[in-house]
Amino acid sequence: MNDMSNAANQGNKIVTGLVIGSVIGVTVSLIDPATRKRTMQKFENIKDGSTRIVQSYKDNPDEFKKDWKERFHRSSDAMKAITNDTQRLYKQIQSTVRERSKDLKEITEDFKQLYFQSKRQYNQITHKIATTKDQIIESSEMKEGTQLPAVREDMEVREKGTVLQ
Secondary structure, three states: OHHHHHHHHHHHHHHHHHHHHHHHHHHHHOOOHHHHHHHHHHHHHHHHHHHHHHHHHHHOHHHHHHHHHHHHHHHHHHHHHHHHHHHHHHHHHHHHHHHHHHHHHHHHHHHHHHHHHHHHHHHHHHHHHHHHHHHHHHHHOOOOOOOOOOOHHHHHHHHHOOOOO
16 A cells, blocks of 8 residues: 555656646746747737637537538548549559569669679680680790791891990
8 A cells, every 4th residue: 555655646746747847848938038929929829719710609600510511521522632642642653663673673684694694704705815825825935946036126237237235
């Protein structure tokens, strides 16, 4: 029983603290003249709107009910139209995404094939380069006594009898 009274006291303390905190917060915020003015304007607007609604109901309750019923139906119709438009848009987006995802899968598959083809061709080319390099090196290896072919400059030097030093 003692635990329940402690819980009730704590609950009361929380509620009391919230109320006191709210009052302090409102009081502090109303110290600012601009905030105070906006708050007063909002209260005036709410009060004026409420007064008009109450007065309209008092003056002609049947007309008031009819007017609000029409407003409700218009807003209900508007909400139905919005819901239908939203559903159509959702279906259109869903259909487009489905179609595009097929395209994307196809493009991905094409890219994958292109990648593997390119990789295979690259490997073939690098193999040909390596083979050609090996052939060039093998054919140009000098055996003893083999001389490199003379170039035109070498021949001109020989003809003139000039010896390079």
